[in-house]
Amino acid sequence: MDEQQRILIIDDDPQNIKVAANALRSPELIIGFARSGAEALERLEDIPFDIILMDVMMPGMDGYQVCEKIKANPRTANIPVLFLTAHTDEESIEKAYASGGVDYISKPIRSRELHARVKSQLRQLKLIRNMEFLATRDSLTGIYNRRKFFELGEAMFANHGDTLAALMIDVDHFKEINDNHGHQTGDEVLKTIALAIESKLPKGAILGRLGGEEFAVLLPLTSPDQGVDVAESIREEIASSKLLLPGGDTLACTVSIGHGTGKDILSLDGLLKVADDMLYCAKREGRNRTRLRTPV
Numbered sequence: 168m169d170e171q172q173r174i175l176i177i178d179d180d181p182q183n184i185k186v187a188a189n190a191l192r193s194p195e196l197i198i199g200f201a202r203s204g205a206e207a208l209e210r211l212e213d214i215p216f217d218i219i220l221m222d223v224m225m226p227g228m229d230g231y232q233v234c235e236k237i238k239a240n241p242r243t244a245n246i247p248v249l250f251l252t253a254h255t256d257e258e259s260i261e262k263a264y265a266s267g268g269v270d271y272i273s274k275p276i277r278s279r280e281l282h283a284r285v286k287s288q289l290r291q292l293k294l295i296r297n298m299e300f301l302a303t304r305d306s307l308t309g310i311y312n313r314r315k316f317f318e319l320g321e322a323m324f325a326n327h328g329d330t331l332a333a334l335m336i337d338v339d340h341f342k343e344i345n346d347n348h349g350h351q352t353g354d355e356v357l358k359t360i361a362l363a364i365e366s367k368l369p370k371g372a373i374l375g376r377l378g379g380e381e382f383a384v385l386l387p388l389t390s391p392d393q394g395v396d397v398a399e400s401i402r403e404e405i406a407s408s409k410l411l412l413p414g415g416d417t418l419a420c421t422v423s424i425g426h427g428t429g430k431d432i433l434s435l436d437g438l439l440k441v442a443d444d445m446l447y448c449a450k451r452e453g454r455n456r457t458r459l460r461t462p463v
């Protein structure tokens with residue numbers, strides 16, 4: 168995870184921005200600012216801020232309205248918003264939370280309080296991100312787990328549909344590797360293979376471990392042959408490398424790959440099913456190969 172985090176200070180008064188920025192200056196924080204709600208929303212389009220400090224009283228949109236907009240956008244909805252406000256009556260505080268804020272800090276700004284509250288939010292954020300990471304990753308290989316792969320895959324299918332290719336990748340004779348060399352070696356093989364696959368993926372592709380020795384890739388195609396080219400480069404990379412065993416021996420392994428794509432496929436499950444059927448063909452035809460569906 169990034170060591171540095173980005174905070175966006177939104178205030179129409181440059182003096183307030185200056186005071187807040189001075190209070191928050193630290194090597195771990197990159198500070199950005201905006202002088203209005205509209206400017207803030209624009210900046211949030213381009214830059215992934217981690218936390219927001221928001222003035223309430225601003226010309227145009229007030230802080231509550233800006234916060235509501237931030238919370239309504241799925242891309243920014245999870246960014247914690249702390250309000251900076253001169254109004255600490257119960258109604259204003261209630262409004263700050265109701266619009267999606269996580270905390271409020273009363274003006275005039277007290278530097279050490281501001282610093283402490285922002286730090287506390289950043290600590291929570293780190294915790295949440297660690298938990299999210301653990302919940303979405305396969306604990307052995309660090310790549311996406313099945314649940315996250317399908318979640319991201321559904322969105323990719325909705326966006327790319329018939330220009331999406333699926334690769335189903337299965338380690339050949341994995342049971343024998345486990346039986347002959349032990350599960351620890353089997354685990355090392357899976358980790359090595361995950362890295363090898365990852366090293367061959369173009370930008371925008373996703374990789375998940377669907378279970379056991381089975382991996383899946385989804386990639387939006389930039390050319391008709393790209394899916395097959397990627398599959399073959401993965402297969403060759405794995406076939407040409409050897410895993411060093413603790414005793415000094417080496418272990419070679421191969422994968423079989425099923426490739427699926429097609430304009431007639433209507434769902435992610437359908438796409439993966441085609442790739443899975445092709446994987447089965449690749450296994451039957453002798454393994455260590457990529458199998459494509461005969462065009463329909």
Ligand SMILES: [Mg+2]
Binds near residue numbers: 180223224225
């Ligand atoms: Mg103001």
